[in-house]
Amino acid sequence: MLNTTFIEREKSVNAQNYDPIPVVINRGEGVWLWDVEGNRYMDMLSAYSAISHGYGHPRLFKALTEQASRVAVCSRAMYHDKMSDFLETLCKLTGQDQALMMNSGAEAVETAIKAARRWGYQVKGIPANQAEIIVMEGNFHGRTMGIISFSSEDTYKKDFGPFLPGFKIVPYGDIDALKAAITPNTCAVLTEPIQGEAGVLMPPKGWLKDIETACRANNVLLVVDEIQSGLGRTGRMLASDHEDVKPDIVILGKALGGGFLPVSAIAGRREVMAVFNPGSHGSTFGGNPLAAAVGKEALDTLIDENLIEKSAELGAYFMAGLQKIKSPYITAIRGQGLWIGVDIDPAKSTARALCMKLLNEGIIARDTHKVTIRFAPPLVITKDQIYWALERIKKVLGE
Numbered sequence: 001m002l003n004t005t006f007i008e009r010e011k012s013v014n015a016q017n018y019d020p021i022p023v024v025i026n027r028g029e030g031v032w033l034w035d036v037e038g039n040r041y042m043d044m045l046s047a048y049s050a051i052s053h054g055y056g057h058p059r060l061f062k063a064l065t066e067q068a069s070r071v072a073v074c075s076r077a078m079y080h081d082k083m084s085d086f087l088e089t090l091c092k093l094t095g096q097d098q099a100l101m102m103n104s105g106a107e108a109v110e111t112a113i114k115a116a117r118r119w120g121y122q123v124k125g126i127p128a129n130q131a132e133i134i135v136m137e138g139n140f141h142g143r144t145m146g147i148i149s150f151s152s153e154d155t156y157k158k159d160f161g162p163f164l165p166g167f168k169i170v171p172y173g174d175i176d177a178l179k180a181a182i183t184p185n186t187c188a189v190l191t192e193p194i195q196g197e198a199g200v201l202m203p204p205k206g207w208l209k210d211i212e213t214a215c216r217a218n219n220v221l222l223v224v225d226e227i228q229s230g231l232g233r234t235g236r237m238l239a240s241d242h243e244d245v246k247p248d249i250v251i252l253g254k255a256l257g258g259g260f261l262p263v264s265a266i267a268g269r270r271e272v273m274a275v276f277n278p279g280s281h282g283s284t285f286g287g288n289p290l291a292a293a294v295g296k297e298a299l300d301t302l303i304d305e306n307l308i309e310k311s312a313e314l315g316a317y318f319m320a321g322l323q324k325i326k327s328p329y330i331t332a333i334r335g336q337g338l339w340i341g342v343d344i345d346p347a348k349s350t351a352r353a354l355c356m357k358l359l360n361e362g363i364i365a366r367d368t369h370k371v372t373i374r375f376a377p378p379l380v381i382t383k384d385q386i387y388w389a390l391e392r393i394k395k396v397l398g399e
């Protein structure tokens with residue numbers, strides 16, 4: 001079977017909300033993917049951190065199948081025996097008191113917004129319907145109507161209005177603008193610690209810590225979206241850990257599902273999480289036994305296999321290798337852990353065209369915002385495999 005056959009068929013029946021590279025995947029193992037023609041690729045994308053544990057991790061597969069053979073889904077109208085194991089581990093690893101499970105990342109962001117607003121009214125005492133949340137220019141928090149309401153990206157919003165009010169956008173990395181935007185009605189600041197979709201954009205050093213200080217001084221919650229940056233991607237459990245920042249709410253997703261399931265959650269301080277009462281929020285599938293069992297195994301595997309330390313070590317090795325490439329295309333390289341953005345000189349080529357050349361060399365990487373190639377391999381990658389990739393990246397991006 002040919003890739004093109006599937007692509008043509010899919011194009012006639014699938015709404016075109018993505019623009020995929022022209023490969024049709026039918027198998028994955030570790031860092032490798034195979035297409036329907038039998039070509040093998042190293043995945044340097046990891047589904048934006050959802051595949052941090054690699055494809056088909058045996059330990060996670062075992063947890064998945066064992067739990068599926070017992071009970072996969074029961075409604076939240078009853079308790080189940082996997083929830084406490086998962087939440088205790090999650091709270092311990094994030095240093096938080098309580099957590100709440102959802103499915104997709106966007107749902108977890110929505111959950112955090114509801115928690116922050118309710119805390120604003122019930123604890124801080126903001127007048128009804130006046131709560132404001134400060135967000136960053138260039139943010140990416142998902143695709144629901146609530147979330148795109150505070151996006152600064154036109155393609156995410158065009159013809160989807162009217163939008164949800166109550167958000168203020170400030171420039172990313174600008175602490176003075178953020179402080180100036182805080183009013184007595186501000187209930188929260190919501191940010192990514194590193195902007196992934198925007199191109200692995202790193203804020204100035206100390207910026208997140210300064211936000212934390214400003215939040216404490218003004219009785220404002222700090223809500224950090226670690227859906228892509230968290231769970232070892234940057235070489236620490238959370239990217240917030242690099243600056244010893246302790247958010248009031250941490251949002252997790254992607255890698256939390258171990259590459260098998262959509263599993264997301266928010267974890268937060270007891271005072272904030274206590275605003276939820278029966279009926280205030282929920283999801284039929286959120287917190288099901290299968291998700292809890294896989295989520296718990298995903299967290300334990302990160303620790304047992306030292307994937308966080310590996311991300312720091314191998315990320316530094318990968319970064320050093322990229323920096324050594326003499327390239328007519330590269331204008332900047334930045335990143336943390338196994339999460340690296342490489343900017344391409346638009347006068348020389350597009351990131352997309354170079355990603356197509358990488359594909360021909362057996363490497364899957366994607367462009368973001370036309371000028372950046374994002375490299376974010378599974379955290380289970382080995383040094384030899386990174387060396388293998390560097391040789392091929394050098395061939396494409398080098399002189």
Ligand SMILES: *Cc1c(COP(=O)(O)O)cnc(C)c1O
Nearest residue numbers: 104105106140141142225227228
């Ligand atoms: C992917 C992502 C989301 C949305 O997660 P979905 O599972 O796609 O809904 C939110 N925030 C960040 C930072 C992300 O990278």
